[in-house]
Amino acid sequence: MHAVNRVDVFVAEYLVDLNGRQAAIRAGYSPQSARQTASELLATPEVQAKVQAAMDERAARVGITADDVVKGFRAIAEADPRELIELHRVCCRYCWGKGHKFQRTPREMEEAKAAHAADNAKLVAEGKAPRKFSEAGGTGYNPKNDPHPDCPECFGDGVERVIAKDTRDLSPSARRLYAGVKTTQHGLEIKMHGQTEALINIGKHLGIFKEKVELTGKDGGPLTHQSMSAILDELDGAGTGLPRHRRDG
Numbered sequence: 001m002h003a004v005n006r007v008d009v010f011v012a013e014y015l016v017d018l019n020g021r022q023a024a025i026r027a028g029y030s031p032q033s034a035r036q037t038a039s040e041l042l043a044t045p046e047v048q049a050k051v052q053a054a055m056d057e058r059a060a061r062v063g064i065t066a067d068d069v070v071k072g073f074r075a076i077a078e079a080d081p082r083e084l085i086e087l088h089r090v091c092c093r094y095c096w097g098k099g100h101k102f103q104r105t106p107r108e109m110e111e112a113k114a115a116h117a118a119d120n121a122k123l124v125a126e127g128k129a130p131r132k133f134s135e136a137g138g139t140g141y142n143p144k145n146d147p148h149p150d151c152p153e154c155f156g157d158g159v160e161r162v163i164a165k166d167t168r169d170l171s172p173s174a175r176r177l178y179a180g181v182k183t184t185q186h187g188l189e190i191k192m193h194g195q196t197e198a199l200i201n202i203g204k205h206l207g208i209f210k211e212k213v214e215l216t217g218k219d220g221g222p223l224t225h226q227s228m229s230a231i232l233d234e235l236d237g238a239g240t241g242l243p244r245h246r247r248d249g
Contacts, residue, residue, distance in 0.1 A: 010023055011054055012054070023038060066205065070202055073205070074202060078173055080173075091146060091151075092154040094151055095151040096141070099137065106139050119131070176193070177193055179193050
C-alpha cells in the first residue's frame with residue numbers, strides 16, 4: 001500500500017476553500033506553524049504546478065472557463081444595488097394633513113373611530129360624558145408622496161423609507177449580486193456580494209495589478225547604480241539648478 005503524499009493532500013485540501021492555513025492543518029501539518037507551512041508550500045514551483053493542474057482539471061470537469069469566471073465577477077461589479085433595495089425620502093404624517101396635523105389612512109381612520117366609540121360607550125356606562133372625536137389632519141396619508149416643503153414637523157426633509165425589492169423580478173446581474181436575506185432584531189437585512197472585491201478579482205484575472213515594478217534607465221536598459229545616481233542628482237538639484245556634489249560641498 002502506497003503512503004499518501006502529504007503535499008498532494010495539501011493541494012487537494014487547498015482547492016476546497018483556497019485557505020492555505022486550513023488546508024495545511026487538514027493535511028496533517030502542525031496548526032502552530034500551518035500559516036508559515038502553507039506559505040512555503042505555495043511558494044514552491046512544484047506545488048504551484050500541482051495546484052494549477054488540479055484547477056485546470058476541475059475547470060475542464062465542470063465546464064467552467066476563466067472567461068466564465070471573469071464574466072461572473074463583472075456581472076456582480078456592474079449590478080445596480082438599487083434593484084435589491086432602495087432608500088426613499090417620503091412625506092411624514094404631518095406633511096399633507098389638514099393644517100399640517102397628523103394624517104391617517106382610511107383604514108386607520110375607521111379603526112380610530114371604532115376605538116373612540118368603544119371608549120365612549122364605557123364612559124356613558126360609567127355615567128360620564130362622551131368625548132368628541134378629532135380627525136386631526138384627516139385621511140389620505142400616502143407614504144409614497146414627496147415631503148411637503150413647508151411642513152412644520154419634518155421641515156421638508158421627510159422621513160426615510162427603506163424598500164426591499166421583490167427578488168423574483170431581478171435582472172441577471174442583480175441576481176448574481178444578491179446573497180440572500182438575514183433576519184435580525186431590527187428587521188430584514190439584504191445581503192450582497194462585494195462589488196469592490198469583484199472588481200479586484202477582475203483586475204487580478206486580467207493582470208491589471210502588477211506584483212512587481214521593474215525600473216529601467218533612460219536608454220530602456222536595466223537601472224544600474226550609475227543611472228540611479230544620475231536620476232538622484234537630477235531630482236536633488238531640481239530646486240537649485242546645481243548638481244548634488246556642488247551643494248554637498
